[in-house]
Amino acid sequence: MTTAALTGAARAIARCDVLATLSSLPSGIERVAYSEEHRAANALVGEWMREAGLQVRQDAAGNVCGRIEGRRDGLPALVLGSHLDTVTDAGRYDGMLGVLLAIEVAERIDTAALPFALELIGFTDEEGTRFGDALLGSRAFAGRVAADRLATTDRAGTSVAQAMTAFGLDPARIGEAARRPEELVGYLETHIEQGPHLIDADRALAVVTAIAGARRFALQVTGRAGHAGGTPYPRRRDALVAAAEIVVEIERIAIETGTIGTVGRIRAFPGGVNVVPGVCRFSLDLRGETDEARDAAFARIDAAAREVCERRGVAWSADEFYRADATICDAALVAAVEAGVRAAGDADPVRLWSRAGHDGMAVRDVTGVAMLFLRCGNDGISHHPDETVTEEDVAAALAGFEAAVLAVAEQHRP
Known part of the structure; x- marks a missing residue:
């Protein structure tokens, strides 16, 4: 030099x-x-x-x-x-x-x-x-x-x-x-x-x-709150457990598609240590080299989340609040x-x-x-x-x- x-x-x-x-x-x-x-x-x-x-x-x-x-x-x-x-x-x-x-x-x-x-x-x-x-x-x-x-x-x-x-x-x-x-x-x-x-x-x-093109979402899983001791597993509609499974799916899909998916915030409600969570809200920051790659990755994430939620008897929603192509x-x-x-x-x-x-x-x-x-x-x-x-x-x-x-x-x- x-x-x-x-x-x-x-x-x-x-x-x-x-x-x-x-x-x-x-x-x-x-x-x-x-x-x-x-x-x-x-x-x-x-x-x-x-x-x-x-x-x-x-x-x-x-x-x-x-x-x-x-x-x-x-x-x-x-x-x-x-x-x-x-x-x-x-x-x-x-x-x-x-x-x-x-x-x-x-x-x-x-x-x-x-x-x-x-x-x-x-x-x-x-x-x-x-x-x-x-x-x-x-x-x-x-x-x-x-x-x-x-x-x-x-x-x-x-x-x-x-x-x-x-x-x-x-x-x-x-x-x-x-x-x-x-x-x-x-x-x-x-x-x-x-x-x-x-x-x-x-x-x-x-x-x-x-x-990178980025999209950000407010995600929510809605189940049913219940007593931690009194609610048997077959009757549980645990929103946090479903959300945790979805977070793992986000990571898997991002790695497979070469995109970047990050859940940076997650919160369960009502939040008691002895209460099955009835609602879980979490974030998703999704980035890709192209808009097409990013959007295809989200389509897979959405499909995986719907499958998890249907299997677990809970509801799923995803609201986009930011997009930069x-x-x-x-x-x-x-x-x-x-x-x-x-x-x-x-x-x-x-x-x-x-x-x-x-x-x-x-x-x-x-x-x-x-x-x-x-x-x-x-x-x-x-x-x-x-x-x-x-x-x-x-x-x-x-x-x-x-x-x-x-x-x-x-x-x-x-």
């Missing part, structure tokens, strides 16, 4: 350390949308963008944006970026590292030779930590923020609109953050993998082919990222689909997207203080990211 790449990697990691100090928690990292920590992060990242030669502004949604012209002014832009907000008790590389590597690319590259402008963006509220609904900044970028989204409240009862106003923004003007397809060439994002696949493959980088990465941009990985020294790039959500899921509504993954250590742990990367892997990602931008430039030359 070149000295310049290692120097840039070390600086990006050091800047992640600085951003980690902008937290609402006395120990640990939390930086949510429209907070004072958000304001400070935008100011700091904006200053780093200016040092790299970009013109900087904050858009109508609170995203921090920088632009540097190409071979002539006013060209459509290739956008590089990620998010600056965090989950509660977060790691220091999820999102932030991608923004800081974008700054390093802008500083290293000869933008005067590019057939497009470069724009950098640090999105806000990708995680949805404060208001419970993710991708606000990138949805605004794509012109997809519904009016009722601004009425959503945090735990203190503050709405998105009120928080924006306190931040110095006019919620009525959030539409001004929207970009038009003709203004854009595409969107590239570098991000830690947030999983162990690169560790298992002993590779530093991967090309992302798709971002899969994002298939743009073929030309994927090819550019592959060229970048090869330029960084990996002749046979790994291809992965992202099991986690990213801003590209919203940005794809206005332009093509692609992603570069870099390995994270500690068994791929993310959304946790133990999230970590190595300087060598970050240097490889920087070299690959820069080469990917140049590969996009070659695609757009006359």
Whole structure:
């Protein structure tokens, strides 16, 4: 790896350390949308963008944006970026590292030779930590923020609109953050993998082919409560036992279909230690590389649950409360990222689909997207203080990211 790449990697990691100090928690990292920590992060990242030669502004949604012209002014832009907000008790590389590597690319590259402008963006509220609904900044970028989204409240009862106003923004003007397809060439994002696949493959980088499509359900099994001692097994209509069998079926089907099914919450009612549960409510988060794979897996889960419930004499219901369809990465941009990985020294790039959500899921509504993954250590742990990367892997990602931008430039030359 070149000295310049290692120097840039070390600086990006050091800047992640600085951003980690902008937290609402006395120990640990939390930086949510429209907070004072958000304001400070935008100011700091904006200053780093200016040092790299970009013109900087904050858009109508609170995203921090920088632009540097190409071979002539006013060209459509290739956008590089990620998010600056965090989950509660977060790691220091999820999102932030991608923004800081974008700054390093802008500083290293000869933008005067590019057939497009470069724009950098640090999105806000990708995680949805404060208001419970993710991708606000990138949805605004794509012109997809519904009016009722601004009425959503945090735990203190503050709405998105009120928080924006306190931040110095006019919620009525959030539409001004929207970009038009003709203004854009595409969107590239570098991000830690947030999983162990690169560790298992002993590779530093991967090309992302798709971002998972997710569906979330509130599931319920309804049986009949009864005395634990006085209700014989043949007469029991135990909702929790049926639900437990369904949870095992969810795992089996997910493994067989290559999807990901997670039951993260389960509760039995009435909840007495000496009462047969009459109702069991639980959640399902189901993800797949494609919508078709995800939906086929749910059809199998639903059929299995109905069989279990019929056999056990209980009732079954499944109410969907969230859907985000899969994002298939743009073929030309994927090819550019592959060229970048090869330029960084990996002749046979790994291809992965992202099991986690990213801003590209919203940005794809206005332009093509692609992603570069870099390995994270500690068994791929993310959304946790133990999230970590190595300087060598970050240097490889920087070299690959820069080469990917140049590969996009070659695609757009006359």
